[in-house]
Amino acid sequence: MIPLRTPLQRALLCSAGTGIVPRRHITVFGYTQAKALIFSDHGQPKDVLKLHSHSISPAYGDEITVRFLAAPINPADINQIEGVYPSKPAFTTALGTLIPHAVPGNEGAVQVLSIGSSVTGFAPGDVAIMRHTAFGTWRTHATARSSDLLKIPKSPSIITPLQAATVSVNPCTAYRLLKDFVPLQPGEWFVQNAANSGVGRAALQFGRIWGLKSVNVVRHREGVEELKRELRELGGGGEAGTVVLTDQELGDPERRKEVVERMDGKGAMLGLNSVGGKAGIDLCKLLDTGGHLVTYGAMSKKPLTLGASLLIFKDLHFHGFWVSRWSDRHPAEREAMLEEIFRYIASGELKDAPMEITVWKRDTNGEELRAAIERSVQGFGGKKQIFVFEDE
Amino acid sequence: MIPLRTPLQRALLCSAGTGIVPRRHITVFGYTQAKALIFSDHGQPKDVLKLHSHSISPAYGDEITVRFLAAPINPADINQIEGVYPSKPAFTTALGTLIPHAVPGNEGAVQVLSIGSSVTGFAPGDVAIMRHTAFGTWRTHATARSSDLLKIPKSPSIITPLQAATVSVNPCTAYRLLKDFVPLQPGEWFVQNAANSGVGRAALQFGRIWGLKSVNVVRHREGVEELKRELRELGGGGEAGTVVLTDQELGDPERRKEVVERMDGKGAMLGLNSVGGKAGIDLCKLLDTGGHLVTYGAMSKKPLTLGASLLIFKDLHFHGFWVSRWSDRHPAEREAMLEEIFRYIASGELKDAPMEITVWKRDTNGEELRAAIERSVQGFGGKKQIFVFEDE
Numbered sequence: 179m180i181p182l183r184t185p186l187q188r189a190l191l192c193s194a195g196t197g198i199v200p201r202r203h204i205t206v207f208g209y210t211q212a213k214a215l216i217f218s219d220h221g222q223p224k225d226v227l228k229l230h231s232h233s234i235s236p237a238y239g240d241e242i243t244v245r246f247l248a249a250p251i252n253p254a255d256i257n258q259i260e261g262v263y264p265s266k267p268a269f270t271t272a273l274g275t276l277i278p279h280a281v282p283g284n285e286g287a288v289q290v291l292s293i294g295s296s297v298t299g300f301a302p303g304d305v306a307i308m309r310h311t312a313f314g315t316w317r318t319h320a321t322a323r324s325s326d327l328l329k330i331p332k333s334p335s336i337i338t339p340l341q342a343a344t345v346s347v348n349p350c351t352a353y354r355l356l357k358d359f360v361p362l363q364p365g366e367w368f369v370q371n372a373a374n375s376g377v378g379r380a381a382l383q384f385g386r387i388w389g390l391k392s393v394n395v396v397r398h399r400e401g402v403e404e405l406k407r408e409l410r411e412l413g414g415g416g417e418a419g420t421v422v423l424t425d426q427e428l429g430d431p432e433r434r435k436e437v438v439e440r441m442d443g444k445g446a447m448l449g450l451n452s453v454g455g456k457a458g459i460d461l462c463k464l465l466d467t468g469g470h471l472v473t474y475g476a477m478s479k480k481p482l483t484l485g486a487s488l489l490i491f492k493d494l495h496f497h498g499f500w501v502s503r504w505s506d507r508h509p510a511e512r513e514a515m516l517e518e519i520f521r522y523i524a525s526g527e528l529k530d531a532p533m534e535i536t537v538w539k540r541d542t543n544g545e546e547l548r549a550a551i552e553r554s555v556q557g558f559g560g561k562k563q564i565f566v567f568e569d570e
Numbered sequence: 571m572i573p574l575r576t577p578l579q580r581a582l583l584c585s586a587g588t589g590i591v592p593r594r595h596i597t598v599f600g601y602t603q604a605k606a607l608i609f610s611d612h613g614q615p616k617d618v619l620k621l622h623s624h625s626i627s628p629a630y631g632d633e634i635t636v637r638f639l640a641a642p643i644n645p646a647d648i649n650q651i652e653g654v655y656p657s658k659p660a661f662t663t664a665l666g667t668l669i670p671h672a673v674p675g676n677e678g679a680v681q682v683l684s685i686g687s688s689v690t691g692f693a694p695g696d697v698a699i700m701r702h703t704a705f706g707t708w709r710t711h712a713t714a715r716s717s718d719l720l721k722i723p724k725s726p727s728i729i730t731p732l733q734a735a736t737v738s739v740n741p742c743t744a745y746r747l748l749k750d751f752v753p754l755q756p757g758e759w760f761v762q763n764a765a766n767s768g769v770g771r772a773a774l775q776f777g778r779i780w781g782l783k784s785v786n787v788v789r790h791r792e793g794v795e796e797l798k799r800e801l802r803e804l805g806g807g808g809e810a811g812t813v814v815l816t817d818q819e820l821g822d823p824e825r826r827k828e829v830v831e832r833m834d835g836k837g838a839m840l841g842l843n844s845v846g847g848k849a850g851i852d853l854c855k856l857l858d859t860g861g862h863l864v865t866y867g868a869m870s871k872k873p874l875t876l877g878a879s880l881l882i883f884k885d886l887h888f889h890g891f892w893v894s895r896w897s898d899r900h901p902a903e904r905e906a907m908l909e910e911i912f913r914y915i916a917s918g919e920l921k922d923a924p925m926e927i928t929v930w931k932r933d934t935n936g937e938e939l940r941a942a943i944e945r946s947v948q949g950f951g952g953k954k955q956i957f958v959f960e961d962e
Contacts, residue, residue, distance in 0.1 A: 264883040454878045476878030483875045486846045486868030489890030491656040496888035498881030 209233035210243060210291070213540075214317030215547060216279040218269065220261025223551045227259065227282070229544035232273045234321055237294040242322045247305065247339035249286035249315040250533075251554040251563040252347050253475070254502070258282060258312075265502065267312055281314025284502070287343035288320070288327065297324055305330045307342050307516075309509070311502045316547075318538065318567055328513065331520060340564065341523050341530060348376030348531065349384075349519050350512070351474055351501040356384055359470045359497060360448040364389030365419075367441050369464045370450035371395040371457050372477055373409055373422065376531040376562055381450060382413040382420065383528050391419025393437055393446065393464055395457070398424040412529070428460050438464065445469065455480030462488060470495045534561040539568045601625040602635060602683070605932075606709030607939060608671040610661065612653025615943045619651065619674070621936035624665045626711055629686040634714045639697065639731035641678035641707040642925075643946040643955040644739050645867070646894070650674060650704075657894065659704055673706025676894070679735035680712070680719070689716055697722045699734050699908075701901070703894045708939075710930065710959055720905065723912060732956065733915050733922060740768030740923065741776075741911050742904070743866055743893040748776055751862045751889060752840040756781030757811075759833045761856040762842035763787040763849050764869055765801055765814065768923040768954055773842060774805040774812065775920050783811025785829055785838065785856055787849070790816040804921070820852050830856065837861065847872030854880060862887045926953040931960045 212234050217226040237243040257263040259282050267280035290304040300306070306327035308315060313326060330342050355377070362368060368385065372378050373394030385392045394409055396402065406422040413420030421440060427433045438445055445466035451458045452475030459482070462471055471494060473482065488494060505512050522528035536550035547565070554563040604626050609618040629635040649655040651674050661670035682696040692698070698719035700707060705718060722734050747769070754760060760777065764770050765786030777784045786801055788794065798814040805812030813832060819825045830837055837858035843850045844867030851874070854863055863886060865874065880886060897904050914920035928942035939957070946955040 264879075473878050473881050475882070481875045481877045482881070483873045484888070485873045486865050486890070487656075489865050489874070489888065490867070490892045491890070491895075493890055493892060493895060495890075496876070496881065498878070498883070498885055498887075500882045500885060503883075503885060 208236040210236075210319050212317065212319035214273060214281050214314070214320075215283075215544070216273065216275065216281055217259055218275070218277045218279045220259065223256060223259045223282075223555065224548050227544070227548055227551065229547060230273060230275065230279070234319055237292045237297070237321065239294045240296050240323055241294040242297055242300055242324060242327065243291045243293075243319065244288035244306070244322050244327070245291055245319050245569055246315065246317060246565075246567045247287045247289055248343035248564055248566045249283050249317075250344050250347075251283075251316075251551055251565070252285060253554075254347070255282050255284055255316075256551070256555055258284075265312060267314065281317055283315030283317075284308070284311040284313070285343060285346045286313070286315030287330070287339040288322070289339075290327075291319075300324055300327065300329065305337075305339065305342060307346060310506060316565065318540075318569075328516065331517065336524055337520055340533065340535075340566065343564065344376070344530070344533070344562070345516060345519055345523075346505070347501060349380040349528065350505065350515060351377045351499070352380035352384055353515055353519065354501065354504055355450050355472050355474060355499060356381060356388070356390070356448070358499075359472050362388075362390055362448060365391065367391045367393065367419070367446040368448040368450065369393040369395070369446045369461055370452075371425070371461055372452040372475070374405055374560065375452060375475075375477075377450075377452065377474065379409070379412060379531045380528065382409060383522075386412070386414035386418060386420070387522060387527055391421075391441075393421045393423070393441065395423060395425055395428050395461065398426045425457055425460070428464075429456075434460075434463060448472070450474065451482075453477050454482050458482045459484070459488075462492075462494060465492070465494060468493045468495075470497060472497045472499050474499045474501075532561045533564050534559065535564055535566050537568050538565045600628040602628075602711050604709060604711035606665060606673050606706070606712075607675075607936070608665065608667065608673055609651055610667070610669045610671045612651065615648060615651045615674075615947065616940050619936070619940055619943065621939060622665060622667065622671070626713055629684045629689075629713065631686045632688045632715055633686040634689055634692055634716060634719065635683045635685075635711065636680035636698070636714050636719070637683055637711050637961055638707065638709060638957075638959045639679045639681055640735035640956055640958045641675050641709075642736050642739075643675075643708075643943055643957070644677060645946075646739070647674050647676055647708075648943070648947055650676075657704060659706065673709055675707030675709075676700070676703040676705070677735060677738050678705070678707030679722070679731040680714070681731075682719075683711070692716055692719065692721065697729075697731065697734060699738060702898060708957065710932075710961075720908065723909065728916055729912055732925065732927075732958065736768070736922070736925070736954070736956065737908060737911055737915075738897070739893060741772040741920065742897065742907060743769045743891070744772035744776055745907055745911065746893065746896055747842050747864055747866060747891060748773060748780070748782070748840070750891075751864050754780075754782055754840060757783065759783045759785065759811070759838040760840040760842065761785040761787070761838045761853055762844075763817070763853055764844040764867070766797055766952065767844060767867075767869075769842075769844065769866065771801070771804060771923045772920065774801060775914075778804070778806035778810060778812070779914060779919055783813075783833075785813045785815070785833065787815060787817055787820050787853065790818045817849055817852065820856075821848075826852075826855060840864070842866065843874075845869050846874050850874045851876070851880075854884075854886060857884070857886060860885045860887075862889060864889045864891050866891045866893075924953045925956050926951065927956055927958050929960050930957045 215227050216230045269278035306329045309328045409422045447469045449461045449471040451473045454476040550563045608622045659672035698721045701720045766788050801814045839861045841853045841863040843865045846868040942955050
């Protein structure tokens with residue numbers, strides 16, 4: 179959890195589920211004044227994103243007017259703007275632009291401001307997350323429908339908007355990676371690289387909660403011993419079977435042998451790969467015969483190169499996983515999983531990954547917002563960038 | 571089926587299951603005179619293989635004396651001699667050599683010459699294949715135990731020794747590839763490269779027998795149109811849903827699009843890859859979302875290079891398959907599968923791949939035998955090399 183310093187941040191901690199509706203900027207005609215980042219062409223975010231002001235009509239029929247509480251900047255959002263992501267947003271003139279545009283952002287937490295007369299199941303003050311990807315979450319307000327939103331349960335009420343806004347991609351990915359490919363039993367091992375990423379930290383903690391042991395690989399960097407200590411603790415410590423080592427250490431055959439010996443001499447049946455290139459292959463060396471490697475990212479931007487002999491004679495299985503597709507195909511399972519994850523968050527068993535907040539106020543300009551996105555593109559300081567919205 | 575020309579070949583066609591025991595070269599003491607290719611060091615077959623003469627004691631207790639009828643030269647045999655294969659033969663002095671040696675060859679058909687007093691289930695004249703890999707089949711005679719041998723059913727009696735000797739690797743591989751990874755229903759598609767290989771031809775024919783449609787890729791070569799026609803026919807023809815094209819044609823996006831349209835616009839859920847490198851990736855382009863690519867060979871000797879996006883966003887799964895491991899782990903299933911395959915052979919539904927025979931007579935010298943192995947190393951004319959043994 180990030181240290182909370184400002185009144186805004188303190189407010190964010192307790193605004194979910196409290197039923198307190200903040201003041202609203204509405205005109206005399208009932209229109210909500212809203213802003214959104216939009217793009218009309220694919221390209222680098224800093225080149226193509228513009229901050230657009232518009233107004234939102236009062237909620238009518240089955241519409242729900244929401245204000246955003248928090249919206250993270252995920253790598254997939256960036257790739258979608260660049261046009262290199264397989265699911266592309268539809269460009270429309272919905273927000274009153276001359277040129278068709280799209281609003282980026284797939285993940286976010288919102289608070290209901292007002293509802294149309296035929297809406298059931300939602301009331302002003304409710305906090306919700308997006309039920310599907312591609313809603314467009316980098317905006318202050320939006321008109322939604324109840325089918326777009328998944329209400330956050332009021333009890334436990336200590337889920338913060340930051341936590342709600344960041345649950346759909348990273349923790350959900352980690353959950354499915356550990357559940358859907360190999361039926362791991364308590365006491366069994368998995369291995370992963372990018373262990374300090376949002377997904378990596380969630381996997382480490384689910385491992386601890388479910389009694390799994392894990393070998394966690396991080397890139398060598400300054401101060402890596404401190405990071406290793408932190409991650410080991412997230413996994414329950416060395417005595418619980420949490421090993422953390424650097425990619426350099428994994429590349430050393432002697433060190434790797436020690437690690438495999440630690441894993442009862444056999445290696446793991448499940449590996450989680452978000453790096454690719456050599457790092458993916460090195461991870462395979464920690465897999466047992468018949469093991470499965472699941473790739474869910476490619477931080478190195480290098481392809482996996484597989485010697486056929488590794489695949490054939492070690493009887494390995496390689497899978498890709500994309501949480502967006504899974505979520506769209508399994509809405510009911512997703513809801514049950516989210517409830518379970520919220521319970522872990524509420525009980526303190528699942529902790530947030532480090533985040534860097536950019537406050538989006540009424541007068542925040544496009545430059546400041548684009549700077550946050552640029553920090554995310556650069557992987558600035560290894561922290562997840564997130565917008566939190568202040569409704570003064 | 572190869573054209574049969576010599577008396578030997580005609581004899582081979584009908585010697586299985588007939589109970590006719592050929593004359594035996596035994597000394598006055600009852601010892602069988604035998605020859606075997608042996609090696610004492612890993613290396614190139616032409617450098618390390620020697621022809622060794624020895625005698626075999628009369629079968630005693632649970633022993634069975636067998637003569638070999640046919641033994642193919644498979645790529646795995648070559649790799650085992652080179653020392654680059656994961657399962658390595660044990661070197662012993664069993665055949666009376668001063669320096670420990672091993673006999674290469676994993677596949678073969680034998681005929682029982684005599685049995686020890688405690689042997690049950692086998693009688694002189696029975697034809698059998700090896701129950702396990704690494705028996706050492708490049709030899710004229712051997713002492714076996716009943717646990718080493720799997721008897722070929724006498725009915726149907728028209729299984730030739732050539733067919734019996736070559737069933738364990740190629741048809742069994744093709745059978746498992748089509749059965750174990752994706753539950754294909756009649757009318758569904760699979761795709762494969764190296765379609766003119768032994769495994770490829772068997773897969774094409776199983777596809778026809780089981781009502782599957784297939785896209786088959788072969789390397790461009792002189793006379794490829796004739797090969798395409800031949801393979802299309804093995805698969806039941808274009809109207810049965812058998813498409814054959816060259817790797818060059820597959821590399822052409824327009825042609826590929828046509829092929830995918832032919833496959834109801836979706837691609838296949840199963841791909842069989844024995845080439846690797848670019849050919850493996852091109853094959854992936856014919857797979858549907860969620861599809862499985864199984865790699866069982868690496869003819870190109872180039873690794874598979876996987877863009878992570880293909881794996882993640884197309885939700886692909888990659889597997890390795892090694893028939894030796896499968897066979898050693900599933901002895902009962904293997905026996906049932908062999909019975910089924912023998913029925914297909916007997917009914918004429920499953921035809922042999924083209925083979926080039928090297929006759930191994932009593933006076934054949936090591937040079938002639940090594941030449942056959944060299945032809946196999948070079949992939950001479952695309953035909954499988956096989957030893958057939960003449961017991962004059």
